[in-house]
Amino acid sequence: MAERWGISIPMRDGVQLAADLFLPAATEDGMPTIVVRTPYGRQSHALIQQARFFASHGYAVLNVDVRGRGDSEGVFTPYRNEGRDGYDTVEWAAAQPYASGRVGTLGGSYLAKSQWLCALEHPPHLQAMVTLVSPSDAFVEWPTGTPVPSHLCWLFLVSGRTVQNTHALDWENIYWHLPLYTMDEAAGRVIPQWREEFTHPTLDAWWQEISYQQRFGEIDLPVLHVSGWYDDEQVGTLRNFVGMTTHAPSARARAAQRLVMGPWPHQVNESTRIGDVDFGPEAVIDLSGLELRFFDRWLKGIDNGVDREPPVRYFLMGKNEWRDASAWPPPDxxxxxxxxxxxxxxxxxxxxxxxxxxxxxxxxxxxxxxxxxxxxxxxxxxxxxxxxxxxxxxxxxxxxxxxxxxxxxxxxxxxxxxxxxxxxxxxxxxxxxxxxxxxxxxxxxxxxxxxxxxxxxxxxxxxxxxxxxxxxxxxxxxxxxxxxxxxxxxxxxxxxxxxxxxxxxxxxxxxxxxxxxxxxxxxxxxxxxxxxxxxxxxxxxxxxxxxx
The missing domain is CATH 2.60.120.260 (Galactose-binding domain-like)
Known part of the structure; x- marks a missing residue:
């Protein structure tokens, strides 16, 4: 396997994003590429292991620090640059000498929503997405007009260029602070993004700039959607699947949506147990294998039957077994x-x-x-x-x-x-x-x-x-x-x-x-x-x- 660390990817405004490239041992021309863009550090153990897995199956993989995070230049402002930067990264990846020109994107949570914003920019070589635990648009998960307390914990996490230690703070006491607007001071760091959000308590143009869930009619791509019943952003994944199966612009894209819902929290597929409840041995699946089959079908063109399988697979708690359905919600x-x-x-x-x-x-x-x-x-x-x-x-x-x-x-x-x-x-x-x-x-x-x-x-x-x-x-x-x-x-x-x-x-x-x-x-x-x-x-x- 060939691995190239610390390469630079130029954006249209001259900012350079830092990336690591993973290639199969036997590098051949015409390989599809998987792009993973993260604010949490491109060199995490999990992302490196994921990249090596896909590289071992014939993919080039790019792990990229988003703008203003890690080794990438620029200023990080949550979601505001992910559409344009995503477009530039996908097109750069497609132009490399080893590349087939077919690019897929992969990732969960922030990495998922940034894929949707990228797709709205219509990079010509983007062919498929795997989105896990996707955040929704503003005020869907928390219809409060204010950022929820735990959002400050996340903003603190990404408030520097590297991941900050949120476990060092007493959040149980911080969350009681009033007014909410200055809760960041109680956490020991003034966070402009936190305060900016309080000046937009309704769904206005500022929020619409980073919204995507009213625009599924513009996204003509196969998508694998993954989440869990106890994901605190669960509603985004299901809304996205329904939106794409209903409004995607082509019959091909509408038929190519796939949904997997497990008995999982936001960290999907890591354990059979959440707290005191064990959901049994079937609760953890071969998720990497599922993602690989999806990419094989849509990036390599392998006729592996993915497009003929039931579009919905969900875990039925209580019985602790998997079920298939032809739509969400199930038609019956x-x-x-x-x-x-x-x-x-x-x-x-x-x-x-x-x-x-x-x-x-x-x-x-x-x-x-x-x-x-x-x-x-x-x-x-x-x-x-x-x-x-x-x-x-x-x-x-x-x-x-x-x-x-x-x-x-x-x-x-x-x-x-x-x-x-x-x-x-x-x-x-x-x-x-x-x-x-x-x-x-x-x-x-x-x-x-x-x-x-x-x-x-x-x-x-x-x-x-x-x-x-x-x-x-x-x-x-x-x-x-x-x-x-x-x-x-x-x-x-x-x-x-x-x-x-x-x-x-x-x-x-x-x-x-x-x-x-x-x-x-x-x-x-x-x-x-x-x-x-x-x-x-x-x-x-x-x-x-x-x-x-």
Whole structure:
């Protein structure tokens, strides 16, 4: 194998990006190239091993430090240069004497979104992409109008030219800092990107410049999409797959999309276990082999059957086995409402909240709780972890009175829930702005309360992220809370549970319940919250049920 370290790739404005090149031992003309562009250090052990794997299978591989990171020149501004720099890198790679002119891109998280931005620039020699755990556009993963607390941890990570040590800081305390705008000072480093984002609390032109999910009709490429049910950016991958199968400009591209969803966090395919839950021996797959087959088909033209296989492969939790489907969501999905019920005291798991497919009666009283941002409901996570939440046990959280808990009777037969989950909530608040959060759980017979998926709505953005619209005290709102996706079987004896509350800290920042500009004020107010579930206002979780 031939390896060339520290080569330079020129960009159109004269900036030189640093790269390492990996070639097969028997170098031949006409090799396809795989480009990997990263802000995390091109010489990480994982990227070098990945490059050597693909080089051993007949590919040239370029690992590149993005602009302003590692040994590359220029200034790093997240995502702002990745489209143009990606184009220039792909075209440089295609012009090398060993190259066939067919280029693919590969990578996860930041490395995935940067591929989408590159594809929008239409480099002529880009032929295929493998995108893992893709971030979404602004305000999709966190529809809050503010950057979420963990985003500061990431900005700190990339705030120098090399990866910074985020484990040296006490993030659990930093996340409590107010106002949010100066939280970077609490972390010990002023970060201009953090502060700039607070000046754009709506989906404006500044955000549209680095948006891609409304432009799938411009991307005519085969794409392999990979994520996990506990990926904190999961929604991006599924939205991308659906967007490309629906809107890609050619029938060839629409048919060439492939989706793999495993029982994984953001660090996909590394373990069969997340926290206390083990998903069994089938949970880890030969992902490198899957990527290789995809590239072999679309960069080498090998007829290996990839384009004739089912486009969707997903892991069914509970049963802990893989399933295939012809689309996402699976075509045989039935969307079944499970309605909230109580006698007005659904506060906590000791309350009287229930969940059933029976529609509520006219007389059912509403449930009420007080949201105090000084005492937010926790979202179970480790502040410096690479993942934000897993199949964590929420039984202690469900002892709180400011959490409304609705639980079904034990199911008598297997109930498969696969697809997007939504909570339709009829609610009112005493505040001009507040949050409503919902989570779906599996309550095991032994009492373990496994989180499956969750979502939130910030009331001022209930009509969209393009403008803030405050509410009047007591105004009843119909809120659609997107709880993302899951694939899980509720086994006999297990119970379905939904909780509703107004905070999930520190996954999301605490809503101060005021009309103040988000993130710029230290003023916090309590809010009196009401959730309705009667015949005219039937709050419910809509479950995507698969009947086999």
């Amino acid at each position: 999905t039935a969307y079944v409402p499970w309605y909230f019920h109580s006698r007005g005291s659904a506060n906590g798991s000791i309350g009287d909240g229930t969940l059933s497919t029976r529609k509520p009666s006219v007389e059912e009283p509403a449930d009420r709780y007080k949201y105090n941002p000084l005492n937010p409901v926790p979202f179970l996570t480790q502040p410096t972890s690479e993942q934000i939440g897993g199949p964590d046990d929420y039984r202690e959280v469900h002892l709180r009175e400011d959490v409304l808990v609705y639980t079904s009777d034990p199911v008598h037969e297997e109930l498969e829930v696969t697809g997007p989950v939504c909570v339709e909530l009829y609610a009112a608040t005493s505040a001009p702005d507040t949050d409503f959060m919902a989570q779906l759980h599996d309550v095991w017979p032994n009492g373990y309360v496994q989180r499956l998926c969750d979502g939130m709505v910030r009331v001022r953005y209930r009509h969209g992220m393009d403008k803030a619209v405050f509410t009047q005290p007591g105004e009843v709102m119909r809120l659609a809370i997107d709880c993302w996706n899951t694939s899980h079987v509720f086994l006999p004896g297990h119970r379905i549970r939904v909780h509703v509350t107004s905070s999930a800290f520190p996954k999301y920042d605490r809503n101060p319940n005021t009309e103040d500009a988000l993130g710029l004020s230290e003023r916090l107010e309590c809010a009196e919250q009401t959730v309705y579930h009667d015949a005219l206002r039937p709050s419910a979780v809509i479950l995507p049920v698969i009947k086999r």
